[in-house]
Amino acid sequence: MTLTIATWNINSVRSRIKLVEQFESDRAPDILCLQETKCMNDQFPSAALKKLGYEHLAINGQKSYHGVATLSRVPFTDVEIREFCNKGDARHIAVTVDTDKGPIKIHNFYVPAGGDVPDPEVNDKFRHKLDFLNEMTEWLQGEETNCNAILVGDLNIAPHENDVWSHKQLLKVVSHTPIEVEQLAKVQNAGNWVDSVRNHIPTSERVYSWWSYRSPNWAKSDKGRRLDHIWATPHIADQVSAIEVYKTARAWEKPSDHAPIIAKLDVEWRNL
Incomplete structure (x- = not known):
C-alpha cells in the first residue's frame, strides 16, 4: 500500500477546477495540497471536489489572493492553521493523517513571492518574505519536527543552481538570490x-516546476525554476519512494504556471 501526496499552485481553484479534475483523472493522488486558491472558504468548490473522491477538505481561504487547501481521500485526525507575520494572510494549513507508520503531519505552505527588488530596505514585499522564512525557522524545529512530518508547497525559492535555467543570470532575481537561498536553508536545517525531490533527482540534473506566462513558447525555451517543494523529516523520509514532476499539466489549456509535484510514500493510510 502507498500514500500519494501532490502539491500544486493552482492559481485560482475556481478558474481551474477542470484542471484539477484532469489531474485527478491522470494521477489520482490520495492527498492534493493546493496553493493560491484565491477564494474564501464559503466559495471553495467543495461539492465538485468531493465528487472526485476528496471527501475530506481542509481550507484556509482568502478573497482574490493567496489561500491554501488540502484535499484528501484520507480522514484527518487534526487540522491546524498558523498565521505568519501578523498579516492575516492565508498561507498555511496542516493536517494529520493516521498510517501504519504512525501519524503523519502534512504542512501545506504558500511562501510570499517577494516582489521584484531583492532588497528588504526598499521592498516591503521582500522584507515580508524574509520575515516569513524566519518565522518558519523558529517554529519548525524541536518537538514540531521530531516526528513524521511532510512539508509541501510553493516556497517561491529555487535553491540549487540546477533549479533555475541560468544560475548566473538569476542570482539577482527574486527567488534565487543568495539571501533567499540562505534563509530557506535555515528553515530546512532547523x-x-x-x-525529497533532490533526494530522488540528483542536483546535477535540471528540475523545474514553474515556467513564466511571459514566455510564449515556454516548453521550447524551458526557462523554468523549481519553486515547489516536498520535504520530509528524517523519521519518514526513507518512506518516500518516488517523486514525479508532472510537467504535462503546464501544457493544458489555460494552465497554472506551476506544475504539480507528486510524492509516493510506502505507508498504508487508515480509513478511521
Whole structure:
C-alpha cells in the first residue's frame, strides 16, 4: 500500500477546477495540497471536489489572493492553521493523517513571492518574505519536527543552481538570490528536513516546476525554476519512494504556471 501526496499552485481553484479534475483523472493522488486558491472558504468548490473522491477538505481561504487547501481521500485526525507575520494572510494549513507508520503531519505552505527588488530596505514585499522564512525557522524545529512530518508547497525559492535555467543570470532575481537561498536553508536545517525531490533527482540534473506566462513558447525555451517543494523529516523520509514532476499539466489549456509535484510514500493510510 502507498500514500500519494501532490502539491500544486493552482492559481485560482475556481478558474481551474477542470484542471484539477484532469489531474485527478491522470494521477489520482490520495492527498492534493493546493496553493493560491484565491477564494474564501464559503466559495471553495467543495461539492465538485468531493465528487472526485476528496471527501475530506481542509481550507484556509482568502478573497482574490493567496489561500491554501488540502484535499484528501484520507480522514484527518487534526487540522491546524498558523498565521505568519501578523498579516492575516492565508498561507498555511496542516493536517494529520493516521498510517501504519504512525501519524503523519502534512504542512501545506504558500511562501510570499517577494516582489521584484531583492532588497528588504526598499521592498516591503521582500522584507515580508524574509520575515516569513524566519518565522518558519523558529517554529519548525524541536518537538514540531521530531516526528513524521511532510512539508509541501510553493516556497517561491529555487535553491540549487540546477533549479533555475541560468544560475548566473538569476542570482539577482527574486527567488534565487543568495539571501533567499540562505534563509530557506535555515528553515530546512532547523528541522533536519530532507528535500525529497533532490533526494530522488540528483542536483546535477535540471528540475523545474514553474515556467513564466511571459514566455510564449515556454516548453521550447524551458526557462523554468523549481519553486515547489516536498520535504520530509528524517523519521519518514526513507518512506518516500518516488517523486514525479508532472510537467504535462503546464501544457493544458489555460494552465497554472506551476506544475504539480507528486510524492509516493510506502505507508498504508487508515480509513478511521
